Amino acid sequence: MHLIITDPWFAKQRAVHISGLQLFAVGAAAVLTVILASLVTYHLVFVHGVRQGWPVATTLANLLSNVERQSQERYLRENLDVMATRLGEMQARVVQLDALAERLAVLAGLPALDAKSRVGAGGVLAHPQYLTMAELSAHIEQLSSHSDVSADRLAAVEGQLFLDRVRKAMLPTASPVKDVLAGSGFGWRIDPMTGQRALHTGLDFAAEPGTPILAAAGGVVVVQEFHPAYGHMVEIDHGKDLVTRYAHASRVLVKGGDIVKRGQHIADVGSSGRSTGPHLHFEVWLAGAAQDPQLFLDASSDGGSKAMALQRATNR
Numbered sequence: 001m002h003l004i005i006t007d008p009w010f011a012k013q014r015a016v017h018i019s020g021l022q023l024f025a026v027g028a029a030a031v032l033t034v035i036l037a038s039l040v041t042y043h044l045v046f047v048h049g050v051r052q053g054w055p056v057a058t059t060l061a062n063l064l065s066n067v068e069r070q071s072q073e074r075y076l077r078e079n080l081d082v083m084a085t086r087l088g089e090m091q092a093r094v095v096q097l098d099a100l101a102e103r104l105a106v107l108a109g110l111p112a113l114d115a116k117s118r119v120g121a122g123g124v125l126a127h128p129q130y131l132t133m134a135e136l137s138a139h140i141e142q143l144s145s146h147s148d149v150s151a152d153r154l155a156a157v158e159g160q161l162f163l164d165r166v167r168k169a170m171l172p173t174a175s176p177v178k179d180v181l182a183g184s185g186f187g188w189r190i191d192p193m194t195g196q197r198a199l200h201t202g203l204d205f206a207a208e209p210g211t212p213i214l215a216a217a218g219g220v221v222v223v224q225e226f227h228p229a230y231g232h233m234v235e236i237d238h239g240k241d242l243v244t245r246y247a248h249a250s251r252v253l254v255k256g257g258d259i260v261k262r263g264q265h266i267a268d269v270g271s272s273g274r275s276t277g278p279h280l281h282f283e284v285w286l287a288g289a290a291q292d293p294q295l296f297l298d299a300s301s302d303g304g305s306k307a308m309a310l311q312r313a314t315n316r
Contacts, residue, residue, distance in 0.1 A: 080136060087139055094146060101153050108160040170238040172216035172296050174262050176246060176282050177205040177269065183279070186292040192276055201290040202245070202283035203297075209250055209278045211269040216244050216282070216296070221258040221266075230281065231273020234266055241288070247281040248272050 102112060184204040191198040215236060222243070223235035230247035234254060237243050250270025260266055271278045284293040 076133075080133065083136060087136065087143065091139075091143060094143065094150065098150055101150060101157060104157045104161075105153065108157050108164065110156060110160055169218050169262055170240075170242070171299070172238065172242070172244045172284055172293070173299050174214065174216045175297060176214050176216050176244075177207050177211060177280055178214065180205045180207050180211070182282075182294065182297075186290075186294060193274065199290075202247075202281050203293045205269075205280040205282060206277070207269045207279065209268070209270055211280075212265045213246050213249060213267040213269060213280055215260045215262060215264045215266050216284075216293075218262045219244075219260060221254045221256050221260060224252055224254060224256050227273060229274040231275060232267070232270065233273075236260060236266075241286060243285040244293075245281075245283040245285065247283070248275045248279060250278075 106112060182203040183206050184200060186203060187200060188197055189200050190196070213234075217236075217238050219236040219238040221234060222237045223233070223245075225233065227233050227247070230245070232249040232252050233245060233247040234249070234252055235243055235245050246267055248270055249267035250272060251268040252266070253268075254260060254266045269278055269280050275281075282293055284291045284296055
């Protein structure tokens with residue numbers, strides 16, 4: 001940019017050359033000067049006027065303050081309403097989970113909570129007035145405490161269900177010979193070898209030699225030996241004074257101290273010992289007394305509850 005300056009006092013004209021960068025610097029300096037002047041004016045006139053109590057300045061300051069405060073309150077109220085709505089939805093879900101937990105507790109055999117132990121929930125969405133921050137915080141704290149109680153309740157239910165599952169897994173409710181029905185049952189009968197009346201302390205499963213003998217429940221092998229009457233036999237301890245015996249095997253696949261699972265192949269059907277033909281002689285002993293194995297096998301249809309009841313009654 002070229003500026004030509006003429007004046008009658010000058011002997012000749014003067015030309016001034018301004019580059020683009022210089023022009024930008026001048027413009028920026030002008031803008032900065034205006035901003036600084038505005039700040040100085042604001043401080044000297046508006047702020048000073050508010051401090052001195054000038055009517056116009058005070059009214060304008062109050063107006064600006066009210067607008068800002070109303071904007072903040074509106075923003076806070078909108079957020080509180082959203083949080084209250086979400087809290088109400090969470091409380092409704094907690095109530096549903098509590099009902100489910102109570103049903104599971106009854107199934108697990110735990111006592112139901114009495115009315116005093118129940119924590120009240122809900123009420124946020126149905127409240128006729130807006131919630132304050134303090135009220136919202138109180139509801140959140142109550143929901144947090146209630147969640148802790150519910151978590152403990154569910155943990156107790158889980159523990160009881162797991163214990164029941166372990167107990168049922170240790171009950172001899174699985175058939176020791178697959179797809180074979182028991183023949184000679186438990187009780188008094190005529191002994192086929194002596195012809196005299198004698199107590200038959202187990203069930204006989206007639207099967208071909210070599211047919212797999214399966215563990216009726218999980219446990220620990222406590223006896224694996226040859227007995228003159230039982231032949232090759234295995235005894236498995238299932239805990240709580242409950243023992244199963246498998247006799248007359250042709251081959252045994254486990255040894256004392258082994259841990260076996262329900263349905264595990266532990267031996268093969270044979271005719272060793274005092275036997276008239278290939279079969280499995282299966283016994284169940286509870287607290288040192290022979291029990292009818294059919295009671296336990298029949299209990300498999302109801303989840304083992306009958307067998308568990310029999311075991312509890314005998315242990316008393």
